[in-house]
Amino acid sequence: MTHDIVDQIAGVTPExxxxxxxxxxxxxxxxxxFDALFRPVSESHASQAERELIAAFATRLxxxxxxxxxxxxxxxxxxxxxRAAIVLAEASDAAVEGPFGAYTExxxxxxxxxxxxxxxxxxxxxxxxxxxxxxxAHTHLLVFRPRExxxxxxxxxxxxxxxxxxxxxxxxxxxxxxxxxxxxTGLRVLAAAGLASTAQTxxxxxxx
Amino acid sequence: xxxxxxxxxxxxxHPHAFTxxxxxxxxxxxxxxxxxLTERHYDxxxxxxxxxxxxxxxxxxxxxxxxxxxxxxxxxxxxxxDGLPRAERELAATAASRRNGCVFCASVHSxxxxxxxxxxxxxxxxxxxxxxxxxxERWNAVVAASVALTDTPxxxxxxxxARLRAAGLDDLEIADVIHGTAFFNWxxxxxxxxxxxxxxx
Numbered sequence: 001m002t003h004d005i006v007d008q009i010a011g012v013t014p015e016x017x018x019x020x021x022x023x024x025x026x027x028x029x030x031x032x033x034f035d036a037l038f039r040p041v042s043e044s045h046a047s048q049a050e051r052e053l054i055a056a057f058a059t060r061l062x063x064x065x066x067x068x069x070x071x072x073x074x075x076x077x078x079x080x081x082x083r084a085a086i087v088l089a090e091a092s093d094a095a096v097e098g099p100f101g102a103y104t105e106x107x108x109x110x111x112x113x114x115x116x117x118x119x120x121x122x123x124x125x126x127x128x129x130x131x132x133x134x135x136x137a138h139t140h141l142l143v144f145r146p147r148e149x150x151x152x153x154x155x156x157x158x159x160x161x162x163x164x165x166x167x168x169x170x171x172x173x174x175x176x177x178x179x180x181x182x183x184x185t186g187l188r189v190l191a192a193a194g195l196a197s198t199a200q201t202x203x204x205x206x207x208x
Numbered sequence: 209x210x211x212x213x214x215x216x217x218x219x220x221x222h223p224h225a226f227t228x229x230x231x232x233x234x235x236x237x238x239x240x241x242x243x244x245l246t247e248r249h250y251d252x253x254x255x256x257x258x259x260x261x262x263x264x265x266x267x268x269x270x271x272x273x274x275x276x277x278x279x280x281x282x283x284x285x286x287x288x289x290d291g292l293p294r295a296e297r298e299l300a301a302t303a304a305s306r307r308n309g310c311v312f313c314a315s316v317h318s319x320x321x322x323x324x325x326x327x328x329x330x331x332x333x334x335x336x337x338x339x340x341x342x343x344x345e346r347w348n349a350v351v352a353a354s355v356a357l358t359d360t361p362x363x364x365x366x367x368x369x370a371r372l373r374a375a376g377l378d379d380l381e382i383a384d385v386i387h388g389t390a391f392f393n394w395x396x397x398x399x400x401x402x403x404x405x406x407x408x409x
Contacts, residue, residue, distance in 0.1 A: 167237060
């Protein structure tokens, strides 16, 4: 049986566990998604270290106290300490508020909003390499202003050495993390607000 | 660079705004050719019929994550034996898509919300006016929760939970709002970045 990452990060309680087990397929396939991205069949289009570093950057953008961000930061530091330190510093500097961005659709341009866009510094690009630097710029785009993403952004990834298969894996990675992080945030808030006990155990039994 | 590794550009018109109309979608990268799909790809696609769809054949470039994505998607939206009614799961999806700016996702899921909820005018109000539109308190509570959880950093807190409970949602139904919203933060980012929407014909 696979160790469940959402339970771990959310700090599962018996009540939250009982609630999650009412949706067994969601619980199982959320974990399967993590496994597909972080225990991949092949690393040929995106290496394990790239996945860990991009995940640490993507999730840290939600703020330094975010539990999911801390989980991926620790993994990245274990995988590649020197590049992880740079990636985490870049994320802290680049954390803004989203979603924002300009609409392509003419009827929505009155709703376009501005915010701070991110490009890695020359020093960061030098230290991380072109591939990872391009991936971080793309990650920031997807996290904060997905409505601005265009074919030109995909071109930049290809120019930096990402294959078409690698672009899909990178896009899935960042987008999956947006999902996982929100499930964890949502369930933590729900549990903190107090869940009705659906489990057979009562508080006396737990205290014993 | 081979054709397989270059960006596709298209002249088709962009949609004008959010709509329940049939918005199209064109990929920025070449989907896998259907005749090259192997058993591993079909396993990732889950439904063989999805091999006809450019979006899924593009995602088939990484079959394992496509498979898990597809199965979690189906469970969150189609497993309606208990928990939140389908219409309100689709409402949460539409609200997240409206907030992020995914015109394609909003078109598909607003149609589902309107159909299953039989509340076409309220759904159109959400698309036209945005996430502040007044849809009645229960739907307002679902939309507000979806928006708060969609924002970065998260604005989702006890106030959103209390409002959902006051609107009559129990724990499982609130968890369904959370999962439906969270899933569209996955779907929106893929749809917006690996291709683009096309105006309804």
